Amino acid sequence: MNSCQRAAFGAAILAAALAAGGCDKKSDGNTGAGTETSPFIATAVALRTEGLRSERAFTMLADLVQPVGPRLPGSPAAAAAVEHMRRVMDGLGFETWLEPTTVQHWVRGEETAEMVDAAGRVVGSLTVSSLGGSVPTPESGVLAPLIEVDSFDRLDALDSSARGAVVFFNRPMNPALIDTFRAYGESAVFRSGGPSRAARCGAVAALIRSVNPRIDDFPHTGLVEYDPAETRIPAAAVSTADAERLSARLKENPGLRVRLKMTCADLEPVVSANVIGQIRGSDKPDEIVLIGGHLDSWDLAVGAHDDGAGCVQAVEALRLIQACGLKPRRTIRAVMFMNEEFGASGGRDYAADLRRKTERHVAAMESDRGGFLPLYFTIGGPPSIRRKYIAHDRAFRSLGLSGIRAGGGGSDIGPIVQQGAVPMGFIPNAQTYFELHHSGLDTLDKVHPRELELGAIVLALGAYIVSEEGF
Numbered sequence: 025m026n027s028c029q030r031a032a033f034g035a036a037i038l039a040a041a042l043a044a045g046g047c048d049k050k051s052d053g054n055t056g057a058g059t060e061t062s063p064f065i066a067t068a069v070a071l072r073t074e075g076l077r078s079e080r081a082f083t084m085l086a087d088l089v090q091p092v093g094p095r096l097p098g099s100p101a102a103a104a105a106v107e108h109m110r111r112v113m114d115g116l117g118f119e120t121w122l123e124p125t126t127v128q129h130w131v132r133g134e135e136t137a138e139m140v141d142a143a144g145r146v147v148g149s150l151t152v153s154s155l156g157g158s159v160p161t162p163e164s165g166v167l168a169p170l171i172e173v174d175s176f177d178r179l180d181a182l183d184s185s186a187r188g189a190v191v192f193f194n195r196p197m198n199p200a201l202i203d204t205f206r207a208y209g210e211s212a213v214f215r216s217g218g219p220s221r222a223a224r225c226g227a228v229a230a231l232i233r234s235v236n237p238r239i240d241d242f243p244h245t246g247l248v249e250y251d252p253a254e255t256r257i258p259a260a261a262v263s264t265a266d267a268e269r270l271s272a273r274l275k276e277n278p279g280l281r282v283r284l285k286m287t288c289a290d291l292e293p294v295v296s297a298n299v300i301g302q303i304r305g306s307d308k309p310d311e312i313v314l315i316g317g318h319l320d321s322w323d324l325a326v327g328a329h330d331d332g333a334g335c336v337q338a339v340e341a342l343r344l345i346q347a348c349g350l351k352p353r354r355t356i357r358a359v360m361f362m363n364e365e366f367g368a369s370g371g372r373d374y375a376a377d378l379r380r381k382t383e384r385h386v387a388a389m390e391s392d393r394g395g396f397l398p399l400y401f402t403i404g405g406p407p408s409i410r411r412k413y414i415a416h417d418r419a420f421r422s423l424g425l426s427g428i429r430a431g432g433g434g435s436d437i438g439p440i441v442q443q444g445a446v447p448m449g450f451i452p453n454a455q456t457y458f459e460l461h462h463s464g465l466d467t468l469d470k471v472h473p474r475e476l477e478l479g480a481i482v483l484a485l486g487a488y489i490v491s492e493e494g495f
């Protein structure tokens with residue numbers, strides 16, 4: 025279909041949705057919390073119809089992750105992903121370009137861990153994964169007594185016993201919290217900050233229980249954030265099953281030691297890129313509504329949920345807007361940020377780029393919570409903005425959402441939000457997200473095409489409403 029046919033087809037969908045009574049409460053499945061009728065309900069139905077019939081977001085995700093593989097910043101695969109997504113957006117007829125960002129290029133190498141008893145016998149191996157950015161062990165490895173703690177307070181209360189030891193942070197995620205991101209945050213601090221805290225106590229290496237609510241054999245990696253004031257010690261995540269086993273063995277045998285070998289390395293930094301595509305606004309082209317995700321991933325799997333999902337949802341949102349024949353007043357821009365996992369340089373460089381001087385970012389939406397079923401739409405900034413947009417509650421409800429709540433944000437859009445963009449977005453059902461996050465389980469088969477598509481439809485509707493209404 026050429027662009028004229030597409031526009032005509034889109035207009036036909038919109039007309040059909042209107043004729044079919046897309047704004048009718050009963051036929052549309054609205055649960056009816058809002059009392060106002062949004063002029064965007066028909067748009068929502070048109071976007072929903074096109075999206076759910078085609079499920080193109082999933083096709084795009086498969087086309088990205090299957091040939092390219094894991095997209096660790098600085099890797100050849102990340103460079104291939106940049107070119108691939110640019111080609112995809114070019115092919116859809118969007119205005120497309122790259123903006124440079126320099127990234128750390130860390131490579132994993134080999135990694136082994138063994139339990140060793142007081143007599144020097146190996147009594148079991150452990151499934152580990154070096155933390156991103158970790159220094160390697162010496163070539164012969166580290167062999168040291170093990171000290172287990174479940175908090176920084178416990179670590180700080182130790183006498184000199186951590187000196188020369190491997191500190192093992194064994195803090196399970198709290199299963200009682202309904203907000204899995206909060207539970208993640210409470211345990212992930214040991215991964216990001218634990219190694220330097222252990223080094224301060226004289227430890228020679230750190231092992232961290234994977235931040236995973238399930239007991240299984242998959243280690244979950246993530247970035248270690250070294251404190252420049254402390255010695256950099258090697259750090260690895262151990263699978264939750266092996267964390268349990270290690271803890272039990274240590275109770276039976278307080279003299280247990282661990283031998284850790286890691287050959288990871290930091291290579292020269294690499295100039296990579298954020299990938300950008302947009303539909304130019306017909307009325308206020310310099311006012312930008314940003315939607316996006318991050319294109320890089322960890323190296324243990326293809327990052328289908330984290331964050332291939334967010335990238336293809338942003339591109340699919342643009343495609344849906346185009347396919348429905350919508351002509352946004354403000355520019356709607358999809359940004360696939362690079363390097364979120366290794367310090368978010370892509371988000372910072374995007375906000376600092378000189379091109380931003382002539383633009384005003386009205387709103388920014390980042391999808392980086394997994395490609396799961398969207399639950400509700402979020403709007404940040406002053407409450408007056410949410411009060412204005414609550415008029416469109418029914419439009420969001422027609423996509424199966426439970427409405428609009430306060431919230432929004434993300435690490436890549438943080439810098440542009442600081443410059444005045446209103447953070448917006450959607451919250452998906454992330455109850456199972458941390459079972460696969462940053463692990464070998466984050467694969468395409470874990471993503472449901474319909475759930476993924478609904479996220480793209482929500483982004484398309486949110487971005488289009490802001491492009492029409494502004495603030």
Ligand SMILES: [Zn+2]
Nearest residue numbers: 330331364392
């Ligand atoms: Zn992510």
